[in-house]
Amino acid sequence: MHPFAYVAPKTVDEAVAVLEKHGERARPIAGGTDLLVQARGGRFDLDAVVDIxxxxxxxxxxxxxxxxxxxAAVPCYQLYENPELSAEYPGLMDAASLIGGIQIQSRAGLGGNLCNSTPSGDGICPLIVHYGTAVIAGPSGRRELPVEDFCTGPGRNDLKQGEMLVSLKFPKPSSTFGAAYERFIPRNEMDIAVAGVAASVELDSGGNIAKARVALCAVGPTPILAEAAGAALVGKSADDEAAIEAAGAAAAEAASPISDMRGTVEQRKHLVDVLTKRMVKKAVERARS
Amino acid sequence: MDVPAKVHVRTTINGQPQEFLVPPYMSLLDTIREIAGLTGTKEGCLDGNCGACTVNVDGRIVDSCLVLGAEVDGKNVTTVEGLATRDGLHPLQQAFLEEAALQCGICTPGFLVAAKGLLDNEPKPDEGRIRHWLAGNLCRCTGYDKIVRAVQKAAAAT
Incomplete structure (x- = not known):
């Protein structure tokens, strides 16, 4: 591993100054569960890590x-061990409680998962269906970006030189909002998604779906907001099986997976269809409870 | 290129205050083994899959290969050496022996520290909870059943 300096600034401005100075050769460290593995594996040579x-x-x-x-550095366990949050933001809790094992969840967080920008990141699609916004700081100040626009390719994102993720923010869900995330893996724990789907719904007073989002993981170069899948649900009864079937088909259509050691194109599209229907139903169930 | 300056770290390991200089890129695992001289903590996969290097930092279990030594400044670290007391083995260690929950032993310190992290907060976990909690620890010898039984036995004994 390339020998790097360790800097632990107390403010965002100081952190940005270090990141700007070193450019590609400095990275923030939050949980370090991706960063240190990648640095050790030679993916990049760092002159400095910035402990945020x-x-x-x-x-x-x-x-x-x-x-x-x-x-951006809040670890997973601080989300799912907070009972107030787990009731209101169920999609985020699904992700936080299945990334890695307990050791990883002590350190890794959804902010780092987003910045790592891997297509199979379990934390990213739940952020999208909860209408998350990334708050970014850089040399020229702060800006905000919808999470669905953050990732630009495998391991790549919209962060420019000297920029860092500061926080993630979410609108308060209504009492008739529900969300869910699940992935398919061949084991019970500790694996990378073959495919994953997050869904959210908001019900109107008549029990119909007023708003819906479906986001897909590990089936394209970035996490995918499948807008047609959400649109297939809006205005329909939350129990409308045909609408839920249509959402599954639209999600499978929006997926553009590759075949690799984890799964084939056909298997992944099938998984997206099945998981979309399951997650919509689970989101509806949670919206009603 | 310039070698980055060492980082001054003041920490507590197994109840003992420690102060040392650590290379900024050195993992907590190597810091514990090479600088603090505590070789109970084992290196397994070095990428966060196997849990052999599990230690406890401020009440949370972590993979010490994925933490920098520099990050534990001001923190409380417990390794497997911190489990036994002068009165004898920790109940988990005793149960691992009695249940034959180890063969080659490389994963054992990680399992012990991880299991202690569970029992510290949840004294009576059920089998499903134990298996879920220990999913981040791999053992290639025992098949896990003996480990789970040992944790159940320790939980029942305390």
């Missing part, structure tokens, strides 16, 4: 009437 966990904003969770905002 000493920056209060990066490790805080704020949940109030306007919504939820948590820092």
């Amino acid at each position: 966990k000493k920056i209060p904003e990066l490790v805080s969770i704020k949940n109030d009437d306007s919504g939820l905002e948590f820092g």
Whole structure:
């Protein structure tokens, strides 16, 4: 591993200054569960790692009437061990509680999962169906980006030189909102998704679906917001089997997987169809409870 | 190129205050083994899959191969050497012996520290919970049943 310096700034501005100075040769470290593996594997040579966990904003969770905002370095366990959050943001909890094992969840978080930008990142699709926004800081100030626009390719994202993810924020879900995420893996735990689907629904007063989102994992170069799958559900009864079938078919259509050691194109499209129907039904069930 | 300056770390390992200089790119695993001289913690896969290097940092179990030594400044670290007391083995260690929950032994320190992390917070976990909690620890010898039984036995004994 290339020998790097360790910097632990107390503010976002200091962190951005280090990242800007070193460009590609510096990276933030939150949980380190991807970064250190990649650095050791020679994917990149770093001159500095910037430990962002000493920056209060990066490790805080704020949940109030306007919504939820948590820092980019908040580890998974701090989300799923918070009973207030687990009731309101079920899709995020599904992801936080299945990434890696307990050791990984002590360190890894959804912010790092997003920044790693792997197509199979379990944390990314749940952020999308919860209408998440990425808060980004850089040399020229702050900007916000919808999570579905964050990833630009396998391991690539919209962060420019000197920029870092500060936090993720979400609108407060209505009382008739539900979301869910599940992936297919051949084991019970500790594996990378062959395919994954997150879905969310919001029901209107008549029990119809007012808003819906479906997002797909590990079936394209980036996580995919399958807009046609969501559109197939809007305005329909939450029990409309034909609409749910149509959403599954639209999601499979939106998937553009490759065949590799984890699965084939055909298997992955089939999984997307099945998981979409399951996740929509689970989201509806959660919306009603 | 310039060798990055070492980082000054003040930490507590198994209840003992420690102070040392660590290369900034050195893992916590290597810091514990090479600098603190505690070789109970084992290196397995070096990428977060096997859990052999599990240690406890401020009450949470982590893979020490995926933590930098520099990151534990001000923190409390417990390794497998911190389990036994002068009165004897920790109940988990005793149960692992009695249930033959180890063969080659490389994964054992990680399993012990991980299992202690569970019992510290949930003294009476059921079998499903134990298996889920230990999913981040791999053993290629025992087939897991003996390990799970040992954890159940330790939980029943305390």
